[in-house]
Amino acid sequence: MTATTAPTAPIAPAHDERVTLDETGGLGILDLGRIAGRGLASRRVRSGLTALGIAIGIAAMLAVLGIAESSRATLLAQLDRIGSNLLVVTPGQSFFGDDVSLPDDAVAMIGRIGPVDGTAAVAQVSATVRRTDKIDADETGGIAVQAADPRLLDTLKGTLAHGRFIDAAVERYPAVVLGSVAAQRLAITDLDDPVTVWIGGRWWSVVGILDPLPLAPEIDRSALVGFAAAEDLLGSDGAPTAIYVRADPAAIDDVRAVLAATANPEKAESVNVTRPSDAIEARAAAATAFTTLLVGLGAVALLVGGLGIANVMLMAVLERRSEIGLRRALGATRGHIVGQFLAEAVLLAGIGGLLGAVLGCLVAIAYGQSQGWLVAIPVAGVVAGITASVLVGAVAGMYPAIRAARTPPTEALRS
Numbered sequence: 001m002t003a004t005t006a007p008t009a010p011i012a013p014a015h016d017e018r019v020t021l022d023e024t025g026g027l028g029i030l031d032l033g034r035i036a037g038r039g040l041a042s043r044r045v046r047s048g049l050t051a052l053g054i055a056i057g058i059a060a061m062l063a064v065l066g067i068a069e070s071s072r073a074t075l076l077a078q079l080d081r082i083g084s085n086l087l088v089v090t091p092g093q094s095f096f097g098d099d100v101s102l103p104d105d106a107v108a109m110i111g112r113i114g115p116v117d118g119t120a121a122v123a124q125v126s127a128t129v130r131r132t133d134k135i136d137a138d139e140t141g142g143i144a145v146q147a148a149d150p151r152l153l154d155t156l157k158g159t160l161a162h163g164r165f166i167d168a169a170v171e172r173y174p175a176v177v178l179g180s181v182a183a184q185r186l187a188i189t190d191l192d193d194p195v196t197v198w199i200g201g202r203w204w205s206v207v208g209i210l211d212p213l214p215l216a217p218e219i220d221r222s223a224l225v226g227f228a229a230a231e232d233l234l235g236s237d238g239a240p241t242a243i244y245v246r247a248d249p250a251a252i253d254d255v256r257a258v259l260a261a262t263a264n265p266e267k268a269e270s271v272n273v274t275r276p277s278d279a280i281e282a283r284a285a286a287a288t289a290f291t292t293l294l295v296g297l298g299a300v301a302l303l304v305g306g307l308g309i310a311n312v313m314l315m316a317v318l319e320r321r322s323e324i325g326l327r328r329a330l331g332a333t334r335g336h337i338v339g340q341f342l343a344e345a346v347l348l349a350g351i352g353g354l355l356g357a358v359l360g361c362l363v364a365i366a367y368g369q370s371q372g373w374l375v376a377i378p379v380a381g382v383v384a385g386i387t388a389s390v391l392v393g394a395v396a397g398m399y400p401a402i403r404a405a406r407t408p409p410t411e412a413l414r415s
Contacts (some may be wrong), residue, residue: 043316050308051352054392055222056074057302057386058356059363063383065164066364072378078214084277085252086215089243089263092270100270101239106263107149110243113262115251120152122219125230127200129176129223131186135198141185144222145199147230147238148177155244156216162191163208171226174199177208179220199223200234215276216244266353269357305352306392311346313400321407326411337405347389347396351387357382402406 040047070163089110091102103109107121125145152158153165162168166177172227175292176197188195188206194342195206205227213219230236247255252275317324324337361377368375 012260018117032257032339033347035340036347039316039320039340039344040348045151046312046315047348048271048326050305050312051348051355053305053308054255054302054349054352054389055305055356055359057299057305058353058389058394060301060356060357062357062360062378062381062385063363065369066361066376067367069376069378069381070364070368070373071371074373077281077374079277081149082213082215083246083249084275084281085247085249086156086276087245087247087252087256087259088216088276089245089259090272090274091241092272092376100264102241102243102265102271103264104239106240107243109262110259113247113255113258114195115255116245117248118151118155118246119243120149120155121243122149122152122222122224123147123227123230123236123238124241125225125236127234129182129186129200129204133198133203141182142221143185143233144309145181146219146222146224146225146241147236148224152219152224152244153210155245155246156213156219156330157246157370158213158216158219159211161209161211163206165208165210166224166226172228172232173226174202174204174229176204177210177224178206179210179222179224180212181220182223183209183218202233211386216282218242276370301393304390305350305385306396309345309348309393309396310400311340312348313397314403316344317341317400317404317407323406324407325409328407334405337407338401341401341404342394342397345393345401347393349389349393349396350386352357352393353386356389360385 041255089102089106091100093099107119108269110116111119123146125147126130127145128140129143129145130137130139132140134220149155150165150167151169152159161180161183163177166175176199178186178197183189186197188197188209191206191209196203197206210219225234227236227238232236245255245259256273256275261268261272264271361382365375
């Protein structure tokens with residue numbers, strides 16, 4: 001009699017702590033980050049130099065953007081402070097090339113225009129200003145002497161660095177107000193002690209020094225005296241050589257259209273009307289246009305950094321063939337290998353991008369402060385720069401990562 005045994009249930013294997021990569025469904029982002037970090041740490045010098053290449057490209061672009069933005073912000077802030085509603089009327093030439101003067105009543109006529117809020121005239125004086133009477137008369141330092149209306153400071157929305165402006169109390173006496181550049185060229189920094197300059201064969205007391213006037217750089221380079229003093233002491237005829245007009249911003253174009261005919265009805269074609277703020281706005285636009293070229297150069301540097309990443313990752317693939325083969329033998333898929341090397345490239349580029357963003361912002365801030373500008377860092381540019389560096393790293397690391405994944409495990413282990 002043959003004994004039969006009942007089939008026994010299969011014995012469950014002991015719990016195995018080892019779980020393959022395929023069983024986990026893939027590597028997590030943190031896992032990829034740790035693996036990529038260890039891979040880069042094993043090649044510190046090479047990785048550091050490659051990240052520096054990316055950093056230089058990003059820093060160059062952000063420094064240029066930051067400097068241009070700071071310059072533009074400063075110019076626009078100046079316009080907000082002093083206004084863009086200033087017009088300047090100057091005499092031109094006749095059809096036959098003869099110089100034409102503005103009529104003596106031009107200022108009064110312009111003041112009758114409804115939207116005009118203020119007017120002030122200056123008149124060129126045939127004289128030179130020097131620090132002492134021992135200096136040759138031909139050594140003018142590029143400083144003009146002009147008779148100025150007491151309303152000039154208000155019309156230009158200017159401010160005084162020291163002293164007072166020409167007013168009814170001093171306009172008939174040898175008193176002079178220096179523009180900011182003129183004071184600098186005459187080596188006059190303050191008026192704590194009485195200061196005199198030599199004009200037209202006599203000493204004149206310096207009663208004021210102006211702050212810079214962005215809309216009237218010609219005033220910055222001038223020594224201003226009263227009209228009465230210019231006529232009595234310097235032989236000026238008092239004919240205005242420039243009239244500054246402050247108009248209602250809403251009607252600035254209409255005022256500009258009628259200024260020439262109003263200032264000189266008989267010879268309107270010989271009157272020049274300019275808007276100084278146009279030059280500042282043009283400078284702001286030019287700064288933006290020039291920035292495009294420099295950002296392009298920074299992009300080239302970023303591209304070179306991307307090629308450096310591709311080169312480093314290709315070398316890493318060749319040097320780590322045995323590691324790749326071992327991981328494949330332990331169950332890593334091609335996707336895992338691609339993710340590992342791609343993560344290394346992205347991490348390397350990201351580190352370079354962050355370093356470049358910090359360096360670029362520091363350069364822009366330092367340069368802006370050295371120029372006395374408002375510091376403006378383009379946040380969008382910083383984000384775009386870091387994003388661009390990561391994308392460059394991803395693109396540069398794609399081919400080396402795919403090449404590593406295609407390496408047969410057996411061939412990799414043999415090598």
